[in-house]
Amino acid sequence: MSPSLPVRWDLSGFFPDFDSPERQRFEKALADDAASLLARAQKLSPLDGDEATADAWEAALLEYEKLLARLSHLSTYVTCLASADAEDERFVLAEGRLSVLRAAFDKLSVELRRALAPLSDEPFEAFAARPALEGARFFLWRLREESKTTMAPALEGLAADLGSHGIMGWGRLYDGISSKMKLDMVWPNGRRERVPMAQRRSLMADPDRAVRKAAFDAGNVVWAEASDVLAQALNHIAGTRHLLNERRGVANFLDVALHQSAISKKTLDAMFEAVFARAELPRRGLAVKAKAMNVSAIAWYDLEAPLPLPSAERVPFERGAKLIREAFGRAYPRLTTYFDSLFERRWIESEARGGKRPGAYCIGSDLTEDVRVFMTYQGSLGDVSTLAHEVGHAFHAEVMRETRVFARQYPMTLAETASTFAESVLSDGLLADPSLSPVQRALLLGEAVGDGAAFLLDVPTRFAFEKKFYEERRSGELTATRLSELMAETQREVFGSALQEGDEDPLFWASKLHFFIPDVTFYNFPYTFGFLLSRGMYSLFKQEGPAFLPRYEAFLKMTGSAMAHEVARASIGRDLESPEFWADAIETLRGPTEELERLLPTVLGAPEVVGSRE
Numbered sequence: 001m002s003p004s005l006p007v008r009w010d011l012s013g014f015f016p017d018f019d020s021p022e023r024q025r026f027e028k029a030l031a032d033d034a035a036s037l038l039a040r041a042q043k044l045s046p047l048d049g050d051e052a053t054a055d056a057w058e059a060a061l062l063e064y065e066k067l068l069a070r071l072s073h074l075s076t077y078v079t080c081l082a083s084a085d086a087e088d089e090r091f092v093l094a095e096g097r098l099s100v101l102r103a104a105f106d107k108l109s110v111e112l113r114r115a116l117a118p119l120s121d122e123p124f125e126a127f128a129a130r131p132a133l134e135g136a137r138f139f140l141w142r143l144r145e146e147s148k149t150t151m152a153p154a155l156e157g158l159a160a161d162l163g164s165h166g167i168m169g170w171g172r173l174y175d176g177i178s179s180k181m182k183l184d185m186v187w188p189n190g191r192r193e194r195v196p197m198a199q200r201r202s203l204m205a206d207p208d209r210a211v212r213k214a215a216f217d218a219g220n221v222v223w224a225e226a227s228d229v230l231a232q233a234l235n236h237i238a239g240t241r242h243l244l245n246e247r248r249g250v251a252n253f254l255d256v257a258l259h260q261s262a263i264s265k266k267t268l269d270a271m272f273e274a275v276f277a278r279a280e281l282p283r284r285g286l287a288v289k290a291k292a293m294n295v296s297a298i299a300w301y302d303l304e305a306p307l308p309l310p311s312a313e314r315v316p317f318e319r320g321a322k323l324i325r326e327a328f329g330r331a332y333p334r335l336t337t338y339f340d341s342l343f344e345r346r347w348i349e350s351e352a353r354g355g356k357r358p359g360a361y362c363i364g365s366d367l368t369e370d371v372r373v374f375m376t377y378q379g380s381l382g383d384v385s386t387l388a389h390e391v392g393h394a395f396h397a398e399v400m401r402e403t404r405v406f407a408r409q410y411p412m413t414l415a416e417t418a419s420t421f422a423e424s425v426l427s428d429g430l431l432a433d434p435s436l437s438p439v440q441r442a443l444l445l446g447e448a449v450g451d452g453a454a455f456l457l458d459v460p461t462r463f464a465f466e467k468k469f470y471e472e473r474r475s476g477e478l479t480a481t482r483l484s485e486l487m488a489e490t491q492r493e494v495f496g497s498a499l500q501e502g503d504e505d506p507l508f509w510a511s512k513l514h515f516f517i518p519d520v521t522f523y524n525f526p527y528t529f530g531f532l533l534s535r536g537m538y539s540l541f542k543q544e545g546p547a548f549l550p551r552y553e554a555f556l557k558m559t560g561s562a563m564a565h566e567v568a569r570a571s572i573g574r575d576l577e578s579p580e581f582w583a584d585a586i587e588t589l590r591g592p593t594e595e596l597e598r599l600l601p602t603v604l605g606a607p608e609v610v611g612s613r614e
């Protein structure tokens with residue numbers, strides 16, 4: 001690697017320049033071609049065993065696939081430009097045009113569902129077995145599954161039109177109300193300040209417990225005031241879903257989320273069986289935190305609090321990249337080579353400068369196989385992890401290069417495998433590094449243990465609450481009071497003794513945006529799934545060593561080609577439909593939890609003696 005690493009990316013592989021005629025022609029041609037394919041598809045009759053019809057749909061599918069690649073090329077380019085230069089209005093306008101373009105693609109996929117809908121198993125398999133569609137079976141199968149729970153086109157059209165004034169409207173109402181909210185913060189020194197609600201989350205992650213409690217209390221005054229209206233919104237979102245599910249012939253409200261996640265009900269049940277049976281381990285992680293904060297158990301507003309550690313030194317970018325490189329190099333040479341190539345091609349944007357959008361992501365073009373990593377590196381250990389995480393995503397794309405575009409559409413549940421795996425490689429490499437200070441060590445262990453609490457207690461609470469709510473909603477609306485009761489009760493059940501009695505957050509159903517997203521239901525369990533899946537994979541790697549890596553790459557390559565349990569069975573030979581896999585994955589947190597228990601008192605210094613109350 002060169003002594004000085006590039007911190008700005010090079011986008012010239014996409015187009016010479018945003019205003020270039022090449023980019024303008026590309027955009028125009030893509031819109032035209034999508035429109036003409038749509039017009040053509042709308043005229044085709046559904047597949048019925050007739051060869052000429054099958055030929056026509058095959059041609060349409062292949063063209064659609066090429067259009068998808070072109071769309072990813074343009075949207076990657078625009079997303080990169082817009083996030084690296086948030087002020088430039090040309091890019092914001094281009095993003096607007098892209099969303100119009102995406103609507104045309106949505107209409108195309110409606111036509112594909114219509115084409116596949118009448119096929120029973122045998123003719124479907126015959127169609128999917130056409131040589132030109134090799135590797136596309138799962139993509140087509142998912143479309144056909146969706147078509148089974150679709151109402152007649154006129155009714156779907158009406159539902160979509162009414163939806164923008166109904167379910168989508170309730171979501172917008174939530175956004176509208178919550179974005180204007182302000183809380184009356186009373187700082188520990190008595191100063192009063194009106195603070196936008198958007199800042200509450202970071203205040204609740206403040207190192208000072210009094211600040212967290214003040215933000216929590218003041219915030220909940222505001223959420224309580226709005227709770228009747230928000231309860232209406234939540235009830236109507238759920239009511240709409242129940243009604244549409246009934247009309248579409250969806251047997252259970254969870255089925256929609258399971259389909260989106262490409263996991264079976266058995267997999268979900270097996271995972272949660274293991275999670276709830278082993279809640280003691282993440283609870284123990286929270287107990288470590290409570291002890292470090294000198295309280296008997298944490299309150300809800302302590303969940304996001306950092307461990308009370310002295311601040312660790314900054315890690316300059318060159319050093320951060322070197323740490324990743326060394327950790328990857330020891331464990332996974334192919335990943336190191338790939339990491340180096342990202343710098344050689346200048347595919348990483350990491351510079352800390354103004355005018356960039358917040359956050360980090362990895363994005364790529366299916367047309368040229370260009371990939372880009374975006375982040376703002378400011379030198380925390382968390383930034384080093386973020387870089388490793390995004391490089392993991394990029395590596396996933398690299399492994400998938402050998403698959404067709406239809407086979408690259410993996411679900412959210414499998415999307416975080418490669419990223420979290422890369423993070424684990426880094427974290428293990430760092431923990432093996434003797435130059436790591438005890439504080440940095442505690443920080444790393446604290447991150448793993450904190451993830452355990454987030455993914456094995458907090459997220460499961462959201463899942464269990466939402467499930468109870470949808471069950472109860474079948475027989476009528478729930479009042480705000482009932483929703484709060486249900487939420488507090490679920491928090492008690494899942495967190496148990498790790499959460500101080502009386503310090504639950506009954507209004508969490510109102511303050512958590514995820515319950516109000518109109519187009520995704522159960523926006524929670526995929527997080528737990530992804531976390532445990534990648535920990536389980538990483539522990540297999542630790543047991544089996546380098547021999548595991550080809551199977552790991554086979555897994556990544558298959559993520560868009562089958563249901564999660566089928567992918568796991570075929571690649572790594574493990575059964576996701578039995579609790580055992582998940583239990584093993586949870587157990588990987590025992591080591592970090594126990595080490596943190598031992599290490600923390602030494603880096604915190606002698607614990608403060610709190611009078612003689614105990």
Ligand SMILES: [Zn+2]
Binds near residue numbers: 393419
């Ligand atoms: Zn990610």
